Amino acid sequence: MRQVHPDYNESSGLVVDGSIRIAADDNPVLIGTECSECEYVVFPSRPFCRNCLSDNVSDVELARTGQLETYTVAHTGQEGIEPPYAFGFVNLENVQIYSRFTEWKERSLEVGDQVELVLEKIKTDTETGEPLFGHMFRPMEEEQ
Amino acid sequence: MTENEVAVVNVGQSDFGELEGQRVTEFGSRAVREALLSSSVEPDDIEEAYIGNVATTAQDQTSVIGQAILREVGVTGIPIIRVENACASSTCAFQEAYKRVQSGESDIVLAMGVEKMTGVPTEVALKDMAGAADAEVEGAMGMTFMGLYGMRANAYMNQFGNVREELADIAVKNHDNGLKNPRAHLQLNVDRDDILESRPISDPIRLLDACPMSDGAAAAVIARTEIAEELVEEPIYVDAAEMLSGNYLEEVEFWREELDERVAQKAYSEAGIGPDDLDVVEVHDAATIGELMHYEGLGLADQGEGASLVRSGDVMLDGRTPVNPSGGLKSRGHPVGATGVAQICELVWQLRGEAGARQVENPSIGLAQNSGGALVGEGGVSTVTILSNR
Helix, strand or coil: CCCECCCCCCCCEECCCCCEEECCCCCEEEEEEEECCCCCEECCCCCCCCCCCCCCEEEEECCCEEEEEEEEEECCCCCCCCCCEEEEEEECCCCEEEEEECCCCCCCCCCCCEEEEEEEEEEECCCCCCEEEEEEEEECCCCC | CCCCCEEEEEEEECCCECCCCCCHHHHHHHHHHHHHHCCCCCHHHCCEEEEECCCCCCCCCCCCHHHHHHHCCCCCCCCEEEECECECHHHHHHHHHHHHHHCCCCCEEEEEEEECCCCCCHHHHHHHHHHHCCHHHHHCCCCCHHHHHHHHHHHHHHHHCCCHHHHHHHHHHHHHHHCCCCCCCCCCCCCHHHHHHCCEEECCEEHHHECCECEEEEEEEEEEHHHHHHHCCCCEEEEEEEEEECCCCCCCCCCCCHHHHHHHHHHHHHHCCCHHHCCEEECCCCEHHHHHHHHHHCCCCCCCCHHHHHHHCCCCCCCCCCECCCCHHHHHCECCCCHHHHHHHHHHHHHCCCCHHHCCCCCCEEEEEEEEEEECCEEEEEEEEEEECC
8 A cells, every 4th residue: 555645746845844755665754863872863853962962963764663652533633634633652663753643544543553654644734725744654454 | 058948928819711801911910919918918028920821822911921910919120020831830930939939039929820711713722732742743743732631541541441430530520629619610510421421522531521721810929937927827838849841852651640750759858748648639630631640640549540549539529638629620720821820729728728618628738730731742841839737
């Protein structure tokens, strides 16, 4: 199943600049920062390490799959986002990140679920009317 | 340097609710006026003032709000400082005032909180409140505060089992208490089924698990103990005032109130007491799961055992350790910048035996816990204040 929304292209806006890109295999990948001194990983990217303050840092591709730490489904939400919508925190290999979820209606979410990254429409830019894109995770099919 | 002991001289609180037609300067000054009139403190006696306020989009006066309010009660010409720390703003204002008296810098200081939240559409207010979370990712990608409580509740129930009915019972308890508090915002006579059948807000949190958005103000005059004892018959002593922020650099365990644990430990140590010594407690029940997790964070119950305090009735008005006799945020309401000092007001009234129909039996030590904001799911700030009548 495709992991990038069909309306997304190179000129599309992201909710968080530089947070996600299309890898060589045509699938999305989240970009964080890894410190060369202490190996601390942070998302989204930063110019220096918040753990040891070194600026000897570089972009790192985060794991595309992770485990659902916790979640909720909001039935009353922020202006500009149509409820209900799901969000929560995902534990990737070495960083815990906030994310919205998709396909949670088809396959209900449970704490501890394996989830995978997709690039989705997050909301509409209130100034331009254009969609803004970003990361979401979705529950993975259980292996047979 | 010798530290002064500090006591609350007196307190005041406006009605909490939808104060339609009242400017923030009006209900704000009503709270201060009550605190001044109920003691022999004159406006000129106040040497400094600290005011908690978050200033949502609903508020007309957003800057120099302390000066604008205090002008109405003739408290002018002194240092007046606004403190912003999300929903814990006014406890932080109270603690700043406390430190000024403790250090000997001033003898009589005013702490207050004020907030105007109603009068704008809910989604506008929610987006505004989302500014008290990480704005770069979470706020920008739809996180809400009730969503944070929903995430905590799901993590908690995954770890410790289903407490959905006990959460409903916490809401019922706080509404029962609130019916006995004439200044409370939501005067609702509800039962467990009403809570469980109310509309979903952010699973598993339902409408009646959540506090309302309110308008309101609360004020406290504090002084060096020797002075407080001259000014009033029953000063209420400040035995601990502590505040800490989250750690943020590690993964968060959403089923645990780790931030509460750290700040409570500091406060208990400062006051020389433990959780078993508490006679009355006010906690930050912005949602029912918040109250249950604060039981554990404050050490009233072991990890995973918070619901047992609800089942046993320990936290009821006539229980071993009554929690939120005021009705809490759930019923008294939650004008975010005013909530912390409103908790202090309740403890002072309880410790003086002035709480009317909701009076707890003969309390001598009270604790208030107030939370504010969140980053990566971990609390922005948690505060613990311990008061006693000695």
